Amino acid sequence: MKIALVGAGSLRTPSLVSLFYDHKKELGLDTIALFDTNQQRVAVSKKLTKAILPESPGLKLPVCSTIAEALSGADFVITSIRVGMQDARARDERIALQHGVIGQETTGAGGFSYALRTVPVMVEYAEQIEKRCPTAWLINFTNPSSIVTQAICTVRTRRTVGICDHPQAMRERIATVLGLPTDSLSVSYGGLNHLGWITSVRHNGKELLSDLLSNAEKRKNLSRYFLYDDELLEFLGVVPNEYLRYFYYPSRELRKLLELDETRGDFLSRIDNEFYRETERLPNEARESLAQSLCRYMDKRAEHYISPDSPHDAGSTPVDVRFKIREHGYSYGAVALDIMSALVSGVEREVIVNQQVGDRFPGLAPDDVAELTCRVGGDGIEVLPAPELPREALALVQTIKAYERLVVEAALKGSRQMAIRALMHHPLVASFELARDLVDSYLHEHARYLPRFCTVSRNTND
Numbered sequence: 001m002k003i004a005l006v007g008a009g010s011l012r013t014p015s016l017v018s019l020f021y022d023h024k025k026e027l028g029l030d031t032i033a034l035f036d037t038n039q040q041r042v043a044v045s046k047k048l049t050k051a052i053l054p055e056s057p058g059l060k061l062p063v064c065s066t067i068a069e070a071l072s073g074a075d076f077v078i079t080s081i082r083v084g085m086q087d088a089r090a091r092d093e094r095i096a097l098q099h100g101v102i103g104q105e106t107t108g109a110g111g112f113s114y115a116l117r118t119v120p121v122m123v124e125y126a127e128q129i130e131k132r133c134p135t136a137w138l139i140n141f142t143n144p145s146s147i148v149t150q151a152i153c154t155v156r157t158r159r160t161v162g163i164c165d166h167p168q169a170m171r172e173r174i175a176t177v178l179g180l181p182t183d184s185l186s187v188s189y190g191g192l193n194h195l196g197w198i199t200s201v202r203h204n205g206k207e208l209l210s211d212l213l214s215n216a217e218k219r220k221n222l223s224r225y226f227l228y229d230d231e232l233l234e235f236l237g238v239v240p241n242e243y244l245r246y247f248y249y250p251s252r253e254l255r256k257l258l259e260l261d262e263t264r265g266d267f268l269s270r271i272d273n274e275f276y277r278e279t280e281r282l283p284n285e286a287r288e289s290l291a292q293s294l295c296r297y298m299d300k301r302a303e304h305y306i307s308p309d310s311p312h313d314a315g316s317t318p319v320d321v322r323f324k325i326r327e328h329g330y331s332y333g334a335v336a337l338d339i340m341s342a343l344v345s346g347v348e349r350e351v352i353v354n355q356q357v358g359d360r361f362p363g364l365a366p367d368d369v370a371e372l373t374c375r376v377g378g379d380g381i382e383v384l385p386a387p388e389l390p391r392e393a394l395a396l397v398q399t400i401k402a403y404e405r406l407v408v409e410a411a412l413k414g415s416r417q418m419a420i421r422a423l424m425h426h427p428l429v430a431s432f433e434l435a436r437d438l439v440d441s442y443l444h445e446h447a448r449y450l451p452r453f454c455t456v457s458r459n460t461n462d
Helices: 013-022 039-052 067-071 085-098 108-132 145-152 166-178 209-214 216-226 230-236 242-248 250-259 264-280 287-304 321-328 330-345 391-413 416-424 432-445
Strands: 002-006 031-035 076-079 137-140 160-162 185-192 195-203 349-356 369-377 380-383
Touching (some): 002 013, 013 031, 013 330, 039 264, 039 287, 067 108, 085 250, 085 432, 108 145, 108 391, 108 416, 108 432, 137 145, 137 330, 145 160, 145 369, 160 349, 166 185, 166 195, 166 209, 185 391, 195 209, 195 242, 195 391, 209 216, 209 230, 330 349, 330 369, 349 380, 416 432
Parallel strands (some): 002 031, 002 076, 076 137
Antiparallel strands (some): 185 195, 369 380
């Protein structure tokens, strides 16, 4: 079996490849093709990957110079790209904050700008996949996942799935609070990527969520894991994805972002550049030094992240650096591995992923992409019925989905007018004048990544 990694210059590639290597026998895996438009970075990723694998892994890792070469004969294609790198992300965040709105990578104005740059590129890759390996499964890691997967489905609806690790992480946190094994819990989850809710938690057929949220001690412990006030969890009666805090606490979250010395994008851009300079000087033979350097880098990323339960723990017992590297990248990789294993083996399992909903999500159009529980097996991916959401939650899902569809249309048409229309309807912007100013700022700042858009002018009618 062959996997093609598109965007393999990412520093998460070594963790991902290491995880797949550990399961290569059950997958029948013999080749992981590495492709990135930045050849220098993909060379570093391969050097790091080889440093954490056995010296004779029995796994081919060709670095491909063209997308056609990478896709040829692929059974699975995993896409994880970042148009403009971390520097563009930092600019997305700073521009949003300068306009007095939340600047986050996937939510609000920051996610909007990221999507404008990313959607056309990902659609072109999807067209190439359809042409060169039409029977391959496309597993999309690229953010903002909901918008990107929606865009991919304009050209490729079959054998396409968008993934995120947050729903699985939510289940793990609830299991920790309840003191139960994660695999023993069945949860009902519905919404969009970074905009979903757990509405039911079952153990051996017994419903546990209402008791969990009515127990003051457990609810307080749960709030620590989900970054919400325990009072809010009691009011909602469901468990929201942590990214919903930008909607539930917009003033607080904006204030916190404005108080930071550097944005998340600034931080990642800085440590990425430092890391590449460090590792480029190390020879391929310095396997231990390369592994330790990568581990230190991934620890820094985890320390700075919003999640309260990241893999890094400064007080933990020292463990093998290669194990830590694998664990740092486990979350996303594990979701992809679950999907691939079920499709290859035919052994069914339920996974929460992004798919077109068909008739399974009342209130959304059949071709809308949502994040739902799906059954994966030898026959493909079956979308299971969406849980019934509180009315106000469904209204927010419908509003954001309308925004996402407009963003896809704006990005593919290069329409400034459509872009403004999209952003003004996002609840975290909710203003024509503000949306217009943000769109013009982003189009000017990222002009080289947005060739489909005309020269920015407030008098331009497109």
